[in-house]
Amino acid sequence: MRMFRNDYSEGAAPQILKALIDTNEEQCVGYTEGDPHCEHARELIREACQQPDAMVEFCLGGTSANVIGVTGMLRDWEGVICTKDGHINVHETGAIAATGRTVLPTQDTDGFLSPEEAEKVFRFQTSTGRHMTLPKVVYITDTTEIGGVWTRDRFDAIVDWAHGHGLKVFLDGARLASALTSPANDLTLPYIASRVEAFYLGGTKNGMLFGEAMVIMDDELRESFPFLQKERGGLMAKGRLLGVQFEAAFTPDAQTGEAPYWTLARGANDCALALRDGLVALGFEPYGCSDSNQQFFTVTPEQQEAFESASGCETFYALDDGRKVIRFVCSWATGRADVDELLALAKTLS
Numbered sequence: 001m002r003m004f005r006n007d008y009s010e011g012a013a014p015q016i017l018k019a020l021i022d023t024n025e026e027q028c029v030g031y032t033e034g035d036p037h038c039e040h041a042r043e044l045i046r047e048a049c050q051q052p053d054a055m056v057e058f059c060l061g062g063t064s065a066n067v068i069g070v071t072g073m074l075r076d077w078e079g080v081i082c083t084k085d086g087h088i089n090v091h092e093t094g095a096i097a098a099t100g101r102t103v104l105p106t107q108d109t110d111g112f113l114s115p116e117e118a119e120k121v122f123r124f125q126t127s128t129g130r131h132m133t134l135p136k137v138v139y140i141t142d143t144t145e146i147g148g149v150w151t152r153d154r155f156d157a158i159v160d161w162a163h164g165h166g167l168k169v170f171l172d173g174a175r176l177a178s179a180l181t182s183p184a185n186d187l188t189l190p191y192i193a194s195r196v197e198a199f200y201l202g203g204t205k206n207g208m209l210f211g212e213a214m215v216i217m218d219d220e221l222r223e224s225f226p227f228l229q230k231e232r233g234g235l236m237a238k239g240r241l242l243g244v245q246f247e248a249a250f251t252p253d254a255q256t257g258e259a260p261y262w263t264l265a266r267g268a269n270d271c272a273l274a275l276r277d278g279l280v281a282l283g284f285e286p287y288g289c290s291d292s293n294q295q296f297f298t299v300t301p302e303q304q305e306a307f308e309s310a311s312g313c314e315t316f317y318a319l320d321d322g323r324k325v326i327r328f329v330c331s332w333a334t335g336r337a338d339v340d341e342l343l344a345l346a347k348t349l350s
Contacts, residue, residue, distance in 0.1 A: 001345070002338040003312035004275075006205075007175075007268060007293060007331035012245070013207035015260050019248035020209070020241065028240040032058050038243030044250035045201065045213055048259070050190035055216040057225055058242035062087070062174040064234040065200045065212045067095045070137055072224040073168050073197065074101050078136035079125070080170075081118050083108040085145045087172060099232075102133040110288065111144030112154060115161035122165055138162040141172040142179040142187075146316075147290025149184040152191070159195050168218060171199035175292065177206045177265035183273070184291035197221065203245060207264040207332040211242045264332035268293040271339050272330040278343040282350040287317075287325045295328045303349050310345055 003009055011017065028035035042056040059065040066088050070080050079102035082089055088096050089103050096103050104125060106117035118138065125132050140158060142150045162169050171192065176199070179185055192199060197218035203211040216222050229235045236242060249261040256263070272293040279297060280286060287296040296316065299307065304324040307313050317325035328342070 001310055001341055002334065004328040004330065004334075004338075004342065005312035005314060006329050008204050010331060010333045012209045013260065013264055013332045016208055016245050016248050019244050023240070023244050026240070030237045030239055031235055032239030032242060035240040035243060037240050037247050041213070041243045041246035041250065044247065044259075045215065048189055048250060049193035049215055051193045051215065051217065054193065055214075055222045055225070057214045057216065057229070058236075058239065058246065059200065059212045059214055059229070059234055060210060060236055060242075061204055062172065062200075062202065062212060063092045063095055064229075064232070065214055066092065066139075066172055067099065068225060068228045068232060068234055069170050069198050069200065069214060069216075069221065070096060070139060071099045071101050072221040072228050073137050073170065073218060075136070076100060077130075077134055078102075079104045079133040080137040080139050081106065081113070081121050081135050081167070082139040083111060083113050083117075083145075085109075085111060086113075086139060087141060087145065087174075088139055090145075104133065104135055111141075111146045111148045112150070113138065113140050113158050115157050118158065118161060122167075135165075135167060137168045137170055139170050139172065141174070142192075143175045143182075143290075143292040143294065146288045146296055147292045147294035148288065149179045149182045149291050150187060151184070152186050155187060155192075155195075168197040169195070171196050173200045174202035174205050174212070175294075176201055177261055178269055178292045178294075181262055181266040181269055182291045183269075193217070201246075201261070203249065205331075206249075206261065206268075208245045208249065209241075211245055213242075213246050265293070268330045268332055268334060271334040271336060272328070274336065275328060275330065275339045275342065278339065279346055282343070282346050284346065284350065293330045295330075296325055297328070298323050298325055300324075306345070306349055311342055
């Protein structure tokens with residue numbers, strides 16, 4: 001059975017891999033600094049974002065992008081607000097804290113950062129003047145840690161709150177392609193780019209071997225990014241490999257007119273939603289509400305063990321009643337036959 005553990009177990013999507021092979025013997029300058037592939041990829045991304053003046057830079061992976069992007073907008077005494085399950089607070093081994101900066105988590109429980117909970121953190125942190133870390137940046141992810149897709153109303157509410165308090169917004173886009181191709185989505189890439197100070201387009205989790213593309217509108221981050229990227233080990237000597245992948249991902253297909261970046265994500269979403277509908281039809285209980293390529297379900301320990309053994313799904317939470325929350329993830333390489341095989345197994349466990 002194909003594994004449903006994550007969306008980066010496979011190598012690269014065929015069109016990405018072909019681009020790497022076709023350019024393999026080219027000689028380019030290093031560090032993404034002026035090679036034709038990185039420059040073209042930057043142009044394509046600026047066009048897709050409708051931000052002709054945006055700074056576009058390439059990172060190795062999500063943790064590197066988060067650390068450089070967030071800390072590049074913080075001074076020593078400033079911190080970043082996020083949900084308590086936010087990636088920078090849970091799954092990055094204290095990478096933000098290791099730089100001397102502070103993560104300020106809210107008590108939101110659904111993956112979405114709310115103005116109400118952000119306000120509580122802000123008021124507390126500013127209640128005693130210089131004796132506490134001053135909030136400066138708001139960090140959100142689309143999709144959320146449990147697969148949620150931001151709507152425009154929800155997105156505008158937190159961005160409006162942040163800007164109303166003089167804070168900057170950083171959007172972790174490791175799975176932004178999945179979010180923007182979800183049937184639950186009503187945001188557009190240009191709209192996001194017009195409202196936040198910085199965000200990135202995830203490649204690692206959408207058909208590339210590795211890489212994220214940072215889109216920067218903020219002047220402070222424009223200045224700090226090149227130096228922080230080098231200082232923190234995030235600058236790749238063979239930088240053109242990043243440019244080649246994003247160039248291929250954002251070049252529209254000659255037949256469909258759609259860039260592979262969106263086609264690959266839509267395929268993963270379609271499989272994940274078919275899996276969700278099939279599991280619900282068999283009586284399995286969804287955990288949360290995901291309309292993306294990640295699907296979460298509450299199961300018994302016996303079901304968890306069987307699913308994990310067969311499909312590689314991960315266990316995310318243990319509930320107080322003894323049940324487990326497991327996660328299935330579909331990638332660009334997942335097909336409907338793979339979904340059907342997993343549903344056949346699920347039928348024996350329902």
